[in-house]
Amino acid sequence: MFRKLNLAVAALSMLGMSAMLAACNEQKSKTEVKKDVAEVATPAPTPAPTKSVVVYYSQNGATKKLAGIFANARNAETVELKLVKPYPSTYDSTIAAVKVQRDSKQWPALENAKPELAKYDTVYLGYPIMFGSFAPPIYTFLDSNDLGGKVVVPFCTYGSGGRKASAAELKTLEPNANVTLAYGISNKRITAENGAEVAAKEVEGFFADLETGKTEEILLGGYSEQRPLTAEDSAVFAEATKDYAYLSLKPLSVATQIVAGTNYLFVCEMKAFGGPATQTNVKIFKPLPGRGAAELIVVEK
Ligand SMILES: Cc1cc2nc3c(=O)[nH]c(=O)nc-3n(C[C@H](O)[C@H](O)[C@H](O)COP(=O)(O)O)c2cc1C
Structure with missing residues (x-):
């Protein structure tokens, strides 16, 4: 039942995306036609929103690198969320600062908490995993914007994991957005010498998975039965x-x-x-x- 529901949601989301693409093409041709007509008489109608944007936060550059790969793959514009007061430069003091923010739920101020999102209907949202879910600046962004009705595609970098948990939290916090399957890659892999190449290839596969409506359950398909270790x-x-x-x-x-x-x-x-x-x-x-x-x-x- 849960699987069916997921499949239905994925199918709906894909339908939404296909509809968006179709709308985009249709809009393009309508706009072209209208342009000729407009020269004669009526003003062109406001075009429907069809563009996508990559919004991300990155402390040390790994997520920024991944955001660039998403932007390239989707020909999307990017918005980097910037902290008014950046985290300290050492790992241990960042851990301490993030812990204080998480414990108090006092999310850090951003220089650009409210980017102009009205014209976008798909938001690729990127973040490093901190304490098992997205980094605190993402809470600030979510608190400051209404993502209702938009397709939100999460992507993250992590030390060991957090992709599924962060996407699940995003779904809870944004019940009116269409949150899709999330992509994630470890810091070690994306920052390796061939990391950009490896990630770009995986991101391509991820978009193929999205388009065919893959869900978490389906992603686990194709394995043998669990067995004792040799x-x-x-x-x-x-x-x-x-x-x-x-x-x-x-x-x-x-x-x-x-x-x-x-x-x-x-x-x-x-x-x-x-x-x-x-x-x-x-x-x-x-x-x-x-x-x-x-x-x-x-x-x-
Ligand atoms: C404060 C803090 C907490 C972190 N918590 C986790 C965690 O819970 N799980 C994990 O896998 N990685 C964790 N990491 C590792 C980061 O997710 C990882 O290094 C990420 O790639 C950093 O991205 P950036 O270079 O874009 O800042 C943490 C890093 C920091 C600084």
Whole structure:
């Protein structure tokens, strides 16, 4: 039932997008016709909004890089949200500042909290994950603008994950917007030497998924059944998670999907920062032999 509902929402959203595109083309030809007529008599009608915009916040540049890729892929304009008082330059003091904002729900002031959005009907909204969801400046942006009736496509960069949780929160906070599937990529992957290329290719695939109405459930399709780990699976897991000791991940079972290389979906127990044990899915990609090390794609949170 839930899946059907998701499919229906996705289908509606796609219909909305197709309708927008159709409206755009139709509007274009109408405008061209009207232009000739206007020279004779009547003024041209106000065109329907059909444009899209990339709105994003980035503290250290990873999300900015991804925003550029979205803007290129969609030929969209960009708006970078700027803090009146930027976060401190060190990681630890940013953590402290964000914690204060989250605990008090006092969201930070933006220089441009209310960009002109009326003319856009699709907003690509980009953010770094902070404390498991979007960075505080996004709350300021959401509080200051009405996204009702717009298609909102979330995208994010993260250390280990937060794509699904942040999109779910966005849906809750913007019930009148059509929030689509979200795209996310780890900081490590997008800031790598070939990061722009890797992300651009994935973003292309993401738009194809959006257009065919893919949902979270469908994205998990194509894997084998979960099974106990072999020594080889354990070695792949250890290689890909060596920089994520703070999550205390313990793989319980695994499923695989053969692509150009292998996708692994490990079900794990996690005790992030020594906290309580929770269960989570960890996606890892192992390229074909000789083409590089296994890498962590996401810890689904
Ligand atoms: C205050 C703070 C909190 C963060 N919290 C998380 C988190 O909960 N989960 C995660 O995966 N990454 C987390 N990160 C990592 C960032 O999401 C990641 O480095 C991101 O790519 C930064 O994007 P930017 O370069 O556009 O600022 C956090 C980073 C900071 C500074």
